[in-house]
Amino acid sequence: MLVLLVGSGFVCLTHSRGRHDQPSVTPKVLQQEPRRTLQAGRKVVFHLDWDQEERLTLAMENIKNLFKEITPQMCRVCVVANGKAVKLFHKDNVREHTADMEELHKMGVRFMACGNALAKNNIDQNDLLPLCDVVPTGILELINLQAQGYAYIKP
Secondary structure (H helix, E strand, C coil): CCEEEEEECCCEEEEEEEEHHEEEEEEEECCCCCCCCCCCCEEEEEEEECHHHHHHHHHHHHHHHHHHHHCHHHHHEEEEHHHHHHHHHCCCCCHHHHHHHHHHHHHCCEEEHHHHHHHHHHCCCCHCCCCCEEECCCCHHHHHHHHCCCCCECC
8 A cells, every 4th residue: 555645635545357357446535533642852953054035935834734633732843944045034125924923932832043144145044033043053053852752854
């Protein structure tokens, strides 16, 4: 049996013998439970490394969808930006996303920017949204979070 995740549901493909003893594939849509269960204490880190607004948007949509399925208290969520992606957290660049980031931050989501990348891109940490933390090295932060059991997501 092969299971594919498609959108918000699962598609299950089963193999059987069809007419003339030829293999056939029958797709079945599996119904999701109204609320997924997740063991408390799960952790996830979203990694942004390109200055592409659509990646920030996708990460926030993923987080919002996660919080539709489980409560924010059940899962620790971090967003780490390094490389050119630190520009996404600059006050002047994040205007239309500020409200969403503030809402997610109030739910416990941590937004972190790489200090090395800020220096390389000539961005002062005071120019970031106040909700953003600065970590010395984004890549080391990602390594440490994964060592602590955080699932790694690259939108």
